[in-house]
Amino acid sequence: xxxxxxxxxxxxxxxxxxxxxxxxxxxxxxxxxxxxxxxxxxxxxxxxxxxxxxxxxxxxxxxxxxxxxxxxxxxxxxxxxxxxxxxxxxxxxxxxxxxxxxxxxx
Amino acid sequence: xxxxxxxxxxxxxxxxxxxxxxxxxxxxxxxxxxxxxxxxxxxxxxxxxxxxxxxxxxxxxxxxxxxxxxxxxxxxxxxxxxxxxxxxxxxxxxxxxxxxxxxxxxxxxxxxxxxx
Numbered sequence: 001x002x003x004x005x006x007x008x009x010x011x012x013x014x015x016x017x018x019x020x021x022x023x024x025x026x027x028x029x030x031x032x033x034x035x036x037x038x039x040x041x042x043x044x045x046x047x048x049x050x051x052x053x054x055x056x057x058x059x060x061x062x063x064x065x066x067x068x069x070x071x072x073x074x075x076x077x078x079x080x081x082x083x084x085x086x087x088x089x090x091x092x093x094x095x096x097x098x099x100x101x102x103x104x105x106x
Numbered sequence: 107x108x109x110x111x112x113x114x115x116x117x118x119x120x121x122x123x124x125x126x127x128x129x130x131x132x133x134x135x136x137x138x139x140x141x142x143x144x145x146x147x148x149x150x151x152x153x154x155x156x157x158x159x160x161x162x163x164x165x166x167x168x169x170x171x172x173x174x175x176x177x178x179x180x181x182x183x184x185x186x187x188x189x190x191x192x193x194x195x196x197x198x199x200x201x202x203x204x205x206x207x208x209x210x211x212x213x214x215x216x217x218x219x220x221x222x
Contacts, residue, residue, distance in 0.1 A: 031207065033207070033208040033209075035151075035209075042201060042212035042213065042214055042215055043151065043201075043209075043212055044212070045208055045209060045210050045211075048207075048208045048210075049208075054210070086150065086151060088151075088208070088209075090207045090208075093165070094153050094167040094168075094169075095153045095207075096153065097150050097151040097152070097153075098150065099150045100150050
């Protein structure tokens, strides 16, 4: 199965700061998906097909990448963005998730 | 609007089985795969398998073969997952989620605690 490694594991950012989360795949994948999960809640689809924002996601978020390296970027951090973010692939079965990046407010 | 309503928390004994449900509404239940995903406290997410309610076809993560059994009832738009021979390693939150390559709608999750 394809292993997804996210970095950093934890990051703290101040409001207005730019944040980048990286997801590296053990083999090449065609697309990457990203989810946001807040404490006690279900994950929400955040970015699909590598760079498309899910409905309702603010445009300060963006996704990019190809092959084995993908990233999620927040252009200017806002308090509501504090959460854990997971990447996910389904270029091969089973679909797998990264270990998560916890984004905290500084 | 699409909603996936899962059953309530379960406290079960080691060696027993549990069956949790996921009732879908707001879309055509038989037209979308339904997936099940495990999340252990402090851990990430693990895909268990999917069922296509339209014809009952299933696909499992090899890791969960023999552990999870997925079924669906078209008449009630409800998907089910049965977990058998439970151990402490099965204590987790279990989500149902709709989707194809991405999981676009999720249930609220069911916490299963395995304890004597």
